[in-house]
Amino acid sequence: MSKQDDSREGSDANASPFATDLATIRERARQHIEKGAITDSYTADREVVIRLLNEALATELVCVLRYKRHYFMASGLMADSIKAEFLEHAREEEEHGDMLAERIVQLGGEPDFNPDILSKRAHAEYVEGTDLRDMVKEDLVAERIAIDSYRQIINYIGDKDTTTKRILESILAQEEEHADELSDMLDGWTGS
Numbered sequence: 001m002s003k004q005d006d007s008r009e010g011s012d013a014n015a016s017p018f019a020t021d022l023a024t025i026r027e028r029a030r031q032h033i034e035k036g037a038i039t040d041s042y043t044a045d046r047e048v049v050i051r052l053l054n055e056a057l058a059t060e061l062v063c064v065l066r067y068k069r070h071y072f073m074a075s076g077l078m079a080d081s082i083k084a085e086f087l088e089h090a091r092e093e094e095e096h097g098d099m100l101a102e103r104i105v106q107l108g109g110e111p112d113f114n115p116d117i118l119s120k121r122a123h124a125e126y127v128e129g130t131d132l133r134d135m136v137k138e139d140l141v142a143e144r145i146a147i148d149s150y151r152q153i154i155n156y157i158g159d160k161d162t163t164t165k166r167i168l169e170s171i172l173a174q175e176e177e178h179a180d181e182l183s184d185m186l187d188g189w190t191g192s
């Protein structure tokens with residue numbers, strides 16, 4: 001920005017309240033540049049948001065493992081079509097985990113992939129299931145847990161961190177799709 005441009009913005013500042021804010025925004029943007037994407041207008045409790053995102057990350061990673069287990073163990077008359085769903089869900093949960101990990105880094109935190117604590121931190125459980133129907137039921141239970149916990153986190157964050165909120169809302173929408181698909185499978189169940 002040239003000096004000339006600055007003075008032009010300065011004169012606009014007298015005419016419009018937002019332009020006055022613009023000068024302040026520019027000044028603040030130069031302070032604490034080590035914070036990257038986090039600026040002074042970020043009003044959420046960053047530490048809490050990072051902790052909640054790490055809990056969601058653990059939940060997604062446990063879901064990846066559970067769906068993978070179910071994919072490889074599925075057998076029976078209906079196994080082929082359901083195996084494909086398990087695998088697709090596993091991949092989508094992994095993508096969710098990546099989105100969460102990326103946001104944690106943007107917020108200045110560290111995504112925790114430590115396998116020793118994943119299952120303790122995760123909201124959903126790793127349940128192997130006894131047969132194909134039981135696997136589908138346990139996956140539906142896990143999706144319903146994920147749906148409730150995402151909704152709670154979204155409500156907590158509110159409009160204080162709209163980027164995180166938007167990411168969580170997009171993941172929540174996909175968990176609802178997963179739950180709906182699993183529920184349809186159970187409704188029309190005819191296999192063993």
Ligand SMILES: [Fe+2]
Nearest residue numbers: 060092093096
């Ligand atoms: Fe997910």
Ligand SMILES: [Fe+2]
Nearest residue numbers: 143174175178
């Ligand atoms: Fe899911």
